[in-house]
Amino acid sequence: MAEGKIENKMDKKDIDFQKRIQATFRIEAEEHLRAFSSGLIELEKTTPKERVAEIIETMFREIHSLKGAARSVDQKEIEAVCQPLESIFAALKRNEIVLSSASIALFYKTADWLSKQIASSVNEQTVASRKIQQDIIRQLKEVAATKVIVPAMQESSEANSEQSHSALSGPISETKQVSDLSVNSTPAQIGMVRIPISKLDPLLLQAEEMIQSKISIDQRTNELKDLCDELNEWKTEAQKWRSRRAVATVALWNEWCDTIEMHLNKLETRMTEVIRSMEHNQHNLDLLVNSHLEAMKQVLMLPVGYLVETFPGMVREISHEQNKEIDLIIRGAELEIDKRILEELKDPLIHLIRNCIDHGIGKPQERILQNKPVRGTINLAFVAKESGQVEITLSDDGKGIDRVNVLKAAIKSGILSDETAGKLEPNEVLNLIYQSGVSTSQIITDISGRGLGLTIVQEKVEKLNGKMSVESEEHKGTTFRILLPLSLATFRGILVKVEEFMFILPTINVERVIKVDQEDIKTAENHEIIRIDDQLISVVDLAEVLGLPEHKYVVPGKMEPGSAYSNQVRLAILVSGNYRIAFKVDDMVEEQQVLVKRLGKLLYRVRNISGATILGSGKVVPVLNISDLMKSAVSIKGKRSETSARELFVPKTDKILVVEDSITSRALIKNILETAGYQVTTAVDGADAFTKARTGEFDIIVSDVDMPKMNGFELTAKIRNNKKLSEIPVVLVTALESRDDREHGIEVGADAYIVKSSFDQGNLLEIIKKLI
Amino acid sequence: MQICKRNKEMKKEIRIKLKERAIALAKEPVEKDTSSANIDVIAFTLGAENYCIESVLVKEIYPLTDFTPLPGVSSYIFGIINVRGQILPVVDLKKFFNLPERGLGELNKVIILSNEQMEFGILADAVHGTQTIDLEDIRGIPPTVSGIGEEYLKGVTKESLILLDAQRLLSDEHIVVNDEVN
Numbered sequence: 001m002a003e004g005k006i007e008n009k010m011d012k013k014d015i016d017f018q019k020r021i022q023a024t025f026r027i028e029a030e031e032h033l034r035a036f037s038s039g040l041i042e043l044e045k046t047t048p049k050e051r052v053a054e055i056i057e058t059m060f061r062e063i064h065s066l067k068g069a070a071r072s073v074d075q076k077e078i079e080a081v082c083q084p085l086e087s088i089f090a091a092l093k094r095n096e097i098v099l100s101s102a103s104i105a106l107f108y109k110t111a112d113w114l115s116k117q118i119a120s121s122v123n124e125q126t127v128a129s130r131k132i133q134q135d136i137i138r139q140l141k142e143v144a145a146t147k148v149i150v151p152a153m154q155e156s157s158e159a160n161s162e163q164s165h166s167a168l169s170g171p172i173s174e175t176k177q178v179s180d181l182s183v184n185s186t187p188a189q190i191g192m193v194r195i196p197i198s199k200l201d202p203l204l205l206q207a208e209e210m211i212q213s214k215i216s217i218d219q220r221t222n223e224l225k226d227l228c229d230e231l232n233e234w235k236t237e238a239q240k241w242r243s244r245r246a247v248a249t250v251a252l253w254n255e256w257c258d259t260i261e262m263h264l265n266k267l268e269t270r271m272t273e274v275i276r277s278m279e280h281n282q283h284n285l286d287l288l289v290n291s292h293l294e295a296m297k298q299v300l301m302l303p304v305g306y307l308v309e310t311f312p313g314m315v316r317e318i319s320h321e322q323n324k325e326i327d328l329i330i331r332g333a334e335l336e337i338d339k340r341i342l343e344e345l346k347d348p349l350i351h352l353i354r355n356c357i358d359h360g361i362g363k364p365q366e367r368i369l370q371n372k373p374v375r376g377t378i379n380l381a382f383v384a385k386e387s388g389q390v391e392i393t394l395s396d397d398g399k400g401i402d403r404v405n406v407l408k409a410a411i412k413s414g415i416l417s418d419e420t421a422g423k424l425e426p427n428e429v430l431n432l433i434y435q436s437g438v439s440t441s442q443i444i445t446d447i448s449g450r451g452l453g454l455t456i457v458q459e460k461v462e463k464l465n466g467k468m469s470v471e472s473e474e475h476k477g478t479t480f481r482i483l484l485p486l487s488l489a490t491f492r493g494i495l496v497k498v499e500e501f502m503f504i505l506p507t508i509n510v511e512r513v514i515k516v517d518q519e520d521i522k523t524a525e526n527h528e529i530i531r532i533d534d535q536l537i538s539v540v541d542l543a544e545v546l547g548l549p550e551h552k553y554v555v556p557g558k559m560e561p562g563s564a565y566s567n568q569v570r571l572a573i574l575v576s577g578n579y580r581i582a583f584k585v586d587d588m589v590e591e592q593q594v595l596v597k598r599l600g601k602l603l604y605r606v607r608n609i610s611g612a613t614i615l616g617s618g619k620v621v622p623v624l625n626i627s628d629l630m631k632s633a634v635s636i637k638g639k640r641s642e643t644s645a646r647e648l649f650v651p652k653t654d655k656i657l658v659v660e661d662s663i664t665s666r667a668l669i670k671n672i673l674e675t676a677g678y679q680v681t682t683a684v685d686g687a688d689a690f691t692k693a694r695t696g697e698f699d700i701i702v703s704d705v706d707m708p709k710m711n712g713f714e715l716t717a718k719i720r721n722n723k724k725l726s727e728i729p730v731v732l733v734t735a736l737e738s739r740d741d742r743e744h745g746i747e748v749g750a751d752a753y754i755v756k757s758s759f760d761q762g763n764l765l766e767i768i769k770k771l772i
Numbered sequence: 773m774q775i776c777k778r779n780k781e782m783k784k785e786i787r788i789k790l791k792e793r794a795i796a797l798a799k800e801p802v803e804k805d806t807s808s809a810n811i812d813v814i815a816f817t818l819g820a821e822n823y824c825i826e827s828v829l830v831k832e833i834y835p836l837t838d839f840t841p842l843p844g845v846s847s848y849i850f851g852i853i854n855v856r857g858q859i860l861p862v863v864d865l866k867k868f869f870n871l872p873e874r875g876l877g878e879l880n881k882v883i884i885l886s887n888e889q890m891e892f893g894i895l896a897d898a899v900h901g902t903q904t905i906d907l908e909d910i911r912g913i914p915p916t917v918s919g920i921g922e923e924y925l926k927g928v929t930k931e932s933l934i935l936l937d938a939q940r941l942l943s944d945e946h947i948v949v950n951d952e953v954n
């Protein structure tokens with residue numbers, strides 16, 4: 001199986017890598033299987049229909065993930081079993097199959113076989129095992145074939161009847177073992193961390209040391225209390241002496257003074273001692289906290305390899321699907337990065353790599369024409385930079401980004417006017433690819449081409465306090481560069497004051513903070529601008545953008561008492577994505593290391609604020625979300641100048657024809673679209689839809705592919721051939737996930753193609769918004 | 773000095789509370805057997821009303837010394853506070869329930885509500901400690917007693933304390949701020 005898995009020569013390093021990847025797969029696969037088995041057990045016990053649907057959904061996802069994982073490490077035997085199993089669960093989800101106790105028994109048998117196969121480290125299997133495997137596959141296919149169209153809810157979930165137990169106790173003796181395995185875990189495996197013991201030990205040690213610190217501090221508290229008590233005694237004594245003042249002799253008086261002095265000296269000595277011990281404790285605690293933080297950070301650091309080891313398989317698979325030959329070369333996989341950052345990086349990187357394969361690198365024949373090697377190369381490199389950052393470069397030797405096409409797409413989506421388009425610098429044109437809605441792809445697929453992907457990638461990178469840039473040379477290739485902090489804790493921020501409020505601006509978004517004269521800020525078309533380095537940038541008031549209470553607009557020349565720079569204004573020039581805006585602040589306090597904390601579950605997402613930090617004084621200060629802030633600033637500017645918003649909003653009167661044979665899917669899609677403000681008409685199959693389309697007026701048609709009478713492809717073809725209807729955009733929603741089908745979709749003239757398994761309403765709405 | 777005193781009071785309060793809880797816990801099995809259902813509540817004042825809330829969902833009572841308001845959120849989000857290094861959002865129930873604002877309260881306590889899914893603080897003018905309430909003594913709400921939507925109330929006790937439904941508050945999705953920028 002190793003052959004061709006990695007395109008480089010097989011040396012020892014590769015073998016090690018193979019071992020590691022298989023080990024990783026085993027752990028992951030066991031998790032999926034455990035969750036699947038837990039689901040099975042619950043399925044046997046549960047009757048409420050909603051819960052059953054939930055469990056089936058979870059199990060479907062688990063088996064789907066297991067299949068994917070198996071495929072990426074070339075475990076064909078496992079994949080072969082997962083395939084029919086997944087189909088069954090997909091059908092169960094759609095209520096097309098009735099769950100029977102016999103099928104549950106079969107699922108147990110399957111889980112058992114899978115667990116054995118996963119545990120055995122080799123990809124081969126014994127004759128007996130193969131026989132069982134073929135048996136299982138045959139039986140699974142039989143179950144899948146019982147597929148009937150049950151229109152509404154499923155009828156039977158009497159899986160917990162006696163029958164199922166008898167079915168279970170028969171041929172499958174290992175079933176019990178599987179269930180034992182799964183008792184302790186819940187189906188949801190989210191938020192798990194695997195930590196090597198070597199990293200945990202120091203943590204444990206530190207925790208123990210903390211007990212010592214706690215005891216010491218308790219003691220100091222007691223010592224201080226004692227001192228306090230003693231002082232109080234002396235206070236009482238002093239009052240006694242005050243009352244005796246009249247009768248006191250000089251000798252007595254002197255004696256008293258001596259005693260007082262002596263005791264004061266004693267107290268002082270003890271006090272000094274407590275202070276010294278306190279300082280000692282504080283010093284220890286400082287060290288302890290610092291090393292604890294460091295060790296904690298180490299726990300969360302993982303080598304990049306964990307993130308990227310499935311990438312070569314993925315690249316091979318996708319490029320194979322598209323008849324391309326592509327090598328992925330990864331460098332710097334040993335670099336350690338905070339786990340939380342790695343996790344957030346996974347999707348953006350996969351997206352970028354897909355982009356390279358889909359749009360960057362051409363088919364072999366194209367490459368030959370351009371005198372390029374037949375095999376394309378994608379380079380993914382992780383390099384540690386000074387100042388605790390990592391630079392990720394992803395480059396391909398493909399076609400490069402066609403700037404003309406980008407400009408066309410931007411103008412088409414309304415982001416640019418023809419006029420401004422002509423004035424853009426080449427690199428400014430490239431930056432347009434981040435704009436949502438700009439895609440140069442001919443057909444929209446759910447993976448790439450919707451022009452949303454890069455926007456999301458960029459947002460993710462910025463959320464991690466990173467920066468992203470792109471370089472591209474036509475016919476030579478494209479390079480994406482991402483600069484990220486290695487750890488989430490190494491975050492620097494600038495503390496600013498606006499009126500009585502304090503905020504943190506992430507340093508990475510602050511180009512600079514400057515003081516300018518009020519006169520330098522000019523007013524144009526109702527909003528303020530300033531010229532900096534020969535560039536005009538907008539000026540907005542941070543207080544106004546944030547909507548601070550009792551906000552006083554900054555009056556030009558506002559006098560600050562005792563200030564010689566009374567008519568000076570402080571501007572923080574912030575950059576994010578394509579925005580560069582100057583924000584007025586009252587004061588810049590300092591730049592400092594910031595530990596960003598979440599706002600709590602109640603505040604899931606707050607506009608303009610990404611988190612909060614606690615200053616040394618204990619004061620809580622919000623950390624601003626610059627990408628939000630930019631959008632808020634733009635919308636305020638828009639409101640003020642009362643120009644019509646160029647944002648794409650949903651026109652309330654757009655009419656949509658939804659074609660879907662499943663009553664539940666139909667209701668779901670109708671509901672989503674109506675909530676978004678569209679007027680929806682439904683049709684039950686292609687023939688019905690075609691009739692309705694001819695008699696009614698529609699702005700877009702959303703259709704299922706698999707339907708009785710006339711399917712989605714036929715419908716699309718008919719619409720394209722009809723004079724009156726040919727211009728209507730058609731979105732195909734389908735359960736089929738093959739490239740052939742997508743291409744079939746293009747052939748018949750569909751404008752977009754969404755695969756049901758990855759269906760979400762945001763997806764659908766974005767596409768519709770774009771097409772209408 | 774004052775802080776010291778307050779801390780002392782707090783400690784005393786906590787000690788008493790813990791004792792009471794311990795006693796209540798020790799009693800519980802017996803009471804369950806005799807099937808007379810009691811619940812422990814924490815009584816507090818907010819604005820013009822006296823409320824109580826089930827103590828099982830109260831994680832702790834925290835003194836409100838400082839807070840940070842957040843710009844641009846609904847007014848019922850009073851702000852965020854620092855609870856031993858963690859950020860805790862604090863809700864002003866008067867605003868959430870649309871109760872009339874009658875003068876300035878003392879607002880010096882935060883009752884921290886918590887279950888597995890959610891955690892936040894609610895403001896209180898004063899906290900009066902715990903009591904045990906017989907569930908049978910809880911009556912329905914006369915519609916005029918309070919401006920609060922009935923769905924958040926469990927009833928009124930003999931002592932005219934309004935029993936808030938903490939579980940409901942914690943699981944209410946209307947209270948969660950999830951604000952996208954367009």
